[in-house]
Structures are given as C-alpha cells and as structure tokens.
Amino acid sequence: xxxxxxxxxxxxxxxxxxxxxxxxxxxxxxxxxxxxxxxxxxxxxxxxxxxxxxxxxxxxxxxxxxxxxxxxxxxxxxxxxxxxxxxxxxxxxxxxx
Numbered sequence: 001x002x003x004x005x006x007x008x009x010x011x012x013x014x015x016x017x018x019x020x021x022x023x024x025x026x027x028x029x030x031x032x033x034x035x036x037x038x039x040x041x042x043x044x045x046x047x048x049x050x051x052x053x054x055x056x057x058x059x060x061x062x063x064x065x066x067x068x069x070x071x072x073x074x075x076x077x078x079x080x081x082x083x084x085x086x087x088x089x090x091x092x093x094x095x096x097x
Contacts, residue, residue: 007091010056012063014084018043024094025056038094060086 009026019042026036028050035056039047051059063084 008088009091009094010060010086010088011094012060012084012086015082023059025060026091026094 007027009024011025012023014021020040021042022038022040024036024038026038028034028036033053035051035053037049037051037056037059039049041047064086
C-alpha cells in the first residue's frame with residue numbers, strides 16, 4: 001500500500017437557532033504558519049481572513065475548552081439539539097464549500 005501526502009484542514013461546525021455556523025482552517029503556506037480562516041453563517045454567508053498558526057491554536061483551544069457547546073444556549077424558545085462537531089478533512093474538500 002502506498003500512502004501519499006495530502007494537504008488537510010480543520011473544520012468546526014456548530015448549530016444555533018439561526019442555522020449552521022461552519023469555521024474552516026486551511027494552511028496557505030508550506031510551513032503551516034499562516035492559515036485561511038473561512039467562516040460560514042447561514043444568515044451572512046462566507047467570510048474569509050488570513051490568520052497565524054497561533055491564532056488558529058487559540059481559537060480551537062477556546063472552542064474545545066468550553067464547558068458546554070454554544071448549541072445548548074437556552075436563551076431562545078427553540079433549543080438546538082445538534083452537538084458541535086470537529087473534523088479534519090482534505091483541504092480540497094473544504095475549498096469546495
């Protein structure tokens with residue numbers, strides 16, 4: 001079996017009463033020091049920015065260390081039952097969204 005190197009990215013998806021929020025991190029340089037952060041909100045569409053590896057790390061640590069998912073926010077009449085998800089995917093698949 002041959003294993004080949006393929007560029008990967010990370011995707012964090014959360015849902016709320018307004019719809020899905022999708023955040024993607026894809027390296028844009030050969031050293032993995034700069035990333036494209038792609039954020040999708042059902043109400044606002046896609047927004048992209050360039051951030052450092054350190055900013056990606058801090059963003060993900062913040063998300064992973066929350067005591068509960070933002071989807072459990074009961075400040076609205078209709079609670080969201082879908083849990084947040086995190087996955088690593090081939091970068092080419094993330095770019096297709």
